[in-house]
Amino acid sequence: xxxxxxxxxxxxxxxxxxxxxxxxxxxxxxxxxxxxxxxxxxxxxxxxxxxxxxxxxxxxxxxxxxxxxxxxxxxxxxxxxxxxxxxxxxxxxxxxxxxxxxxxxxxxxxxxxxxxxxxxxxxxxxxxxxxxxxxxxxxxxxxxxxxxxxxxxxxxxxxxxxxxxxxxxxxxxxxxxxxxxxxxxxxxxxxxxxxxxxxxxxxxxxxxxxxxxxx
Numbered sequence: 492x493x494x495x496x497x498x499x500x501x502x503x504x505x506x507x508x509x510x511x512x513x514x515x516x517x518x519x520x521x522x523x524x525x526x527x528x529x530x531x532x533x534x535x536x537x538x539x540x541x542x543x544x545x546x547x548x549x550x551x552x553x554x555x556x557x558x559x560x561x562x563x564x565x566x567x568x569x570x571x572x573x574x575x576x577x578x579x580x581x582x583x584x585x586x587x588x589x590x591x592x593x594x595x596x597x598x599x600x601x602x603x604x605x606x607x608x609x610x611x612x613x614x615x616x617x618x619x620x621x622x623x624x625x626x627x628x629x630x631x632x633x634x635x636x637x638x639x640x641x642x643x644x645x646x647x648x649x650x651x652x653x654x655x656x657x658x659x660x661x662x663x664x665x666x667x668x669x670x671x672x673x674x675x676x677x678x679x680x681x682x683x684x685x686x687x688x689x690x691x692x693x694x695x696x697x698x699x700x701x702x703x704x705x706x
């Protein structure tokens with residue numbers, strides 16, 4: 492039986508944050524580090540054990556600039572409205588800080604050294620699939636995405652799962668040659684982090700969100 496150091500494991504799980512402002516835009520990321528993290532992600536569970544995923548890793552500056560512009564287009568309308576909504580929230584300014592961080596990323600995404608786009612094969616999906624089918628699709632790719640992010644964190648890198656470029660998904664697919672039967676599920680900006688001293692986030696107690704036996 493493998494015994495884990497729970498203090499290390501729990502620290503990894505509880506401090507892997509969505510990193511935006513603390514991404515190091517100047518430091519190069521070696522390809523072998525990305526490949527190590529992707530290799531680990533392939534051990535994640537997946538529906539029917541099919542591993543219908545593929546990953547597009549973008550380091551070319553022109554392509555990163557194009558993706559950054561697409562992301563900016565998709566982000567601004569959403570974030571501007573979110574900023575207005577946040578002004579009416581009584582959460583100590585936490586939502587406003589997150590939105591400010593997201594706006595920063597929208598401006599700087601093109602400068603992040605690596606963009607990683609996880610994709611999943613949906614070629615066999617029926618037309619107008621039921622919710623159950625979408626749950627299966629997301630359940631087949633998101634565990635691998637999270638494993639990738641955890642592997643990055645353990646090596647001193649950060650990331651942020653973003654989806655705002657997906658309003659321009661077809662344009663991104665044409666830029667990167669992604670086949671029609673593959674769906675992009677996110678764009679992860681990846682870089683070394685400025686410092687590694689990330690902390691637990693403030694979350695509601697589990698008693699507020701956990702229902703035993705019945706809602």
